[in-house]
Amino acid sequence: xxxxxxxxxxxxxxxxxxxxxxxxxxxxxxxxxxxxxxxxxxxxxxxxxxxxxxxxxxxxxxxxxxxxxxxxxxxxxxxxxxxxxxxxxxxxxxxxxxxxxxxxxxxxxxxxxxxxxxxxxxxxxxxxxxxxxxxxxxxxxxxxxxxxxxxxxxxxxxxxxxxxxxxxxxxxxxxxxxxxxxxxxxxxxxxxxxxxxxxxxxxxxxxxxxxxxxxxxxxxxxxxxxxxxxxxxxxxxxxxxxxxxxxxxxxxxxxxxxxxxxxxxxxxxxxxxxxxxxxxxxxxxxxxxxxxxxxxxxxxxxxxxxxxxxxxxxxxxxxxxx
Numbered sequence: 001x002x003x004x005x006x007x008x009x010x011x012x013x014x015x016x017x018x019x020x021x022x023x024x025x026x027x028x029x030x031x032x033x034x035x036x037x038x039x040x041x042x043x044x045x046x047x048x049x050x051x052x053x054x055x056x057x058x059x060x061x062x063x064x065x066x067x068x069x070x071x072x073x074x075x076x077x078x079x080x081x082x083x084x085x086x087x088x089x090x091x092x093x094x095x096x097x098x099x100x101x102x103x104x105x106x107x108x109x110x111x112x113x114x115x116x117x118x119x120x121x122x123x124x125x126x127x128x129x130x131x132x133x134x135x136x137x138x139x140x141x142x143x144x145x146x147x148x149x150x151x152x153x154x155x156x157x158x159x160x161x162x163x164x165x166x167x168x169x170x171x172x173x174x175x176x177x178x179x180x181x182x183x184x185x186x187x188x189x190x191x192x193x194x195x196x197x198x199x200x201x202x203x204x205x206x207x208x209x210x211x212x213x214x215x216x217x218x219x220x221x222x223x224x225x226x227x228x229x230x231x232x233x234x235x236x237x238x239x240x241x242x243x244x245x246x247x248x249x250x251x252x253x254x255x256x257x258x259x260x261x262x263x264x265x266x267x268x269x270x271x272x273x274x275x276x277x278x279x280x281x282x283x284x285x286x287x288x289x290x291x292x293x294x295x296x297x298x299x300x301x302x303x304x305x306x307x308x309x310x311x312x313x314x315x316x317x318x319x320x321x322x
Contacts, residue, residue: 010038010210012199016048016071017216021058028058032065039066044198046071046110051093059104069197070101071110071141077131081119085153091131098135108195111137115169116145116161125169126176133180138195142173143188167311174307186262187310204262206255222246248275257317265296265304279303286319 013035020031039045046069047062054072062070076082077091094111101109111132115125132140144166147153174184182190186204189197202209211218215229228234228241246254252275259266271279280287280303287303290296295309295316309316 010042012044012046012202013039013042014046014048014199016046018213019048019050019053019073021047021049021053021055025055025057025061029061032061032067036065042066044069044108046197046199048073049097050087050089051097052089054097054101056100056104059101059106063104063106068106069108069110070106072097072112074111074128074132075114076117076120076124077128078120078124081117081124084119085117095135098137102136108138110139110141110197112141112143114145115142115166118158121165122168122172125172129173129176139189139191139197140173140177140182141189142170170311184263184307184310187313201262204258205264206251206258219246222251251275253317253321256320260305260313260316260320261310263304265302267302269301283320286322290316290319 015031015035020028023031045067047067048071049058050073054070072094074094075085075087077094079090082089082091098109113125113128113132114120120128129140145153145158145160147158147160173190177190178184181192183193183196184190185196186200189200191197208220209218210220211225211227214227214231214234217224217226219225222245224244224246225240226242227239233239244250255271255274256266266279268279271277280298287296287298290309291298291303294306295312296303297306305313305316
């Protein structure tokens with residue numbers, strides 16, 4: 001694989017996973033200059049940011065270089081909880097960051113919330129959503145807390161949220177955000193119409209994408225790859241850590257798993273074009289049963305999950321992949 005053979009037809013760029021705004025201004029500017037040659041026809045250009053490191057200077061630099069979307073790691077708007085999980089920002093920082101971004105001209109801002117943080121019960125989650133809506137946020141991502149070995153939460157003995165609590169909070173987010181005009185377009189993501197993340201939809205449509213940087217993942221030419229997390233190997237040009245050759249059967253499963261995460265679901269013509277198979281005919285009985293159970297919806301063009309279906313997606317995928 002030619003790692004640097006990047007075409008001039010890139011439509012979206014997402015910088016993050018890692019927080020680039022933590023860089024000093026001179027290094028941040030250098031990063032923007034490195035990316036600049038690939039931004040010619042980009043429709044959506046996102047930078048991840050933490051509220052405490054999103055300065056006026058960085059916002060102005062991003063605007064000058066064509067960045068048009070900001071994704072803020074808010075997590076919660078409760079200062080005591082933020083401090084307890086080691087976050088350096090406050091809710092006041094969140095308000096300041098969003099206000100500055102708006103004044104500089106950013107009209108597409110996402111906020112991440114984590115479901116299941118210690119002490120975040122339903123009342124606090126309600127406050128978090130109320131606060132973000134009050135700040136005019138365009139897109140909200142709600143991710144369940146995942147505790148990985150050897151992380152701060154793991155060492156402190158923090159547990160992942162119980163399934164009942166997660167479902168209760170997702171149910172509230174669904175009802176509340178729908179009432180505010182948001183579309184639940186992917187399991188963990190709600191957006192105002194036209195503010196869906198184009199970049200992330202690339203993943204969920206099972207399309208190809210490049211992954212640059214340590215630990216990044218990509219999918220090109222029937223190969224899914226993950227880059228090394230070793231800076232010495234990366235600097236020596238040994239970028240790839242793992243590669244997976246995606247067979248046709250593998251791709252059918254990936255396509256199923258990813259597309260059914262969204263309100264778009266499986267589009268029949270697209271499936272025929274990609275795999276030469278009539279999805280509806282191949283799974284007619286299973287689809288009929290899942291529709292009757294209230295987990296899927298069906299029209300002439302596609303089959304897609306209901307909200308309840310999104311919440312039990314593993315079950316749906318298992319039944320449709322048999």
